[in-house]
Amino acid sequence: MTEVGLLHPGSMGAAFAAQLRAQGTTVLWCPVGRSDASRQRAERAGMEAVDDLGQLLRRVDLVVSLCPPAAAEEVAAEVAKHGFRDRTYVEANAITPQRVRAVAACLPGAAVLDGSVVGSPPVGGKQPTLYLSGSPRHVALVADLFEGTDVQTRSLGNEIGQASALKLAYSSYQKASRVLAAVAYGVADANGVADELLQIAAKRTGSYLTETDYIPKTAARAWRWAPELEDAADLLAESGLPDHFMREIAAALHRWDEVHDGSLTVSRALELLSSADDRHTDARTS
Structure with missing residues (x-):
């Protein structure tokens, strides 16, 4: 996997993107409606801007959602409008298991993983852990993606909601x-x-x-x-x-x-x- 979509690059998301970029992975993001601070973070992390969300989703097989918790379902709904199917969606926000299940229901054609980040952004040698639960095959795919980076991954099992x-x-x-x-x-x-x-x-x-x-x-x-x-x-x-x-x-x-x-x-x-x-x-x- 050489192209990943990240929604949206706050301090944690941008730091995750920088780790992936260091491994040679292209990380796409959509600047439409985002702040100047988000643009600056994305540029520093080496993220590639695309014209709109549809273009981003057409290019990637995996999307990581790292947005303000209150917007998690809204972000997933926007992704669903573009027919995101047969690909992987990592819901990595700090929300309840019930809300993660709502996100999964919103994206019935995708493999939705429940993710949560514990620790500070991976900057200056800090090594947060990305906990994951859901399909073992797709969890392994995400683990392989972050192999060799400062983002540690850990599987909690098959059940959506455990990581959250x-x-x-x-x-x-x-x-x-x-x-x-x-x-x-x-x-x-x-x-x-x-x-x-x-x-x-x-x-x-x-x-x-x-x-x-x-x-x-x-x-x-x-x-x-x-x-x-x-x-x-x-x-x-x-x-x-x-x-x-x-x-x-x-x-x-x-x-x-x-x-x-x-x-x-x-x-x-x-x-x-x-x-x-x-x-x-x-x-x-x-």
Whole structure:
């Protein structure tokens, strides 16, 4: 396989594309309706732009969907309109197993794989894992595609939904714990005991409470994390587990909806977090 389609190149998708390009694989993308930031990421990754989605789909045998989670079904529906059949579609977004199955139903003529990425983008030696579930033959095809790259692949079995369930289970802890750490630091700071809180947290290894510089980074990722944790809450409810606390964490992240980079200060991030009235303020001016 020498040509792959990638929808759409965010930071993770572009990094995946760069890994494939280093192996000699042509990675196509469609710039129609995409931002200048997406264009720049695609250019840096060596991706080849095509005129429209139809042209992309006519050329490739495999499509990887790495888009904002809320758009997963919409992206699959657009692909389905072009008669994508007898080829492979990797649904690699952080969505519920039920939504992955909806994507598969939308593409009945394609081999839809459930995929999820755990880890940071494969840049600077980082090696995320792409978990896959679905048809063993098509899982092996994707594994071969990434062989020799910094993207590790792991098969979880034949059942659609396993990879997404694993991702949301991990996200439930990994992302929610950082929001809880920001809230805990915020209340300590508001009451003049932030330094003491950090001293307590420093006695425990691996505590997010000691990573206050991560608060602005969490704020900058809130627009992506909130929908993901809302899907995690849906999965908790489907599994008969309490979901209200995960929904409240997602709601807390929505207070940072207008933040799109990590340049704001810790104090400004906490100000936005503590005041619902400020959640639509453009924090980047601070």
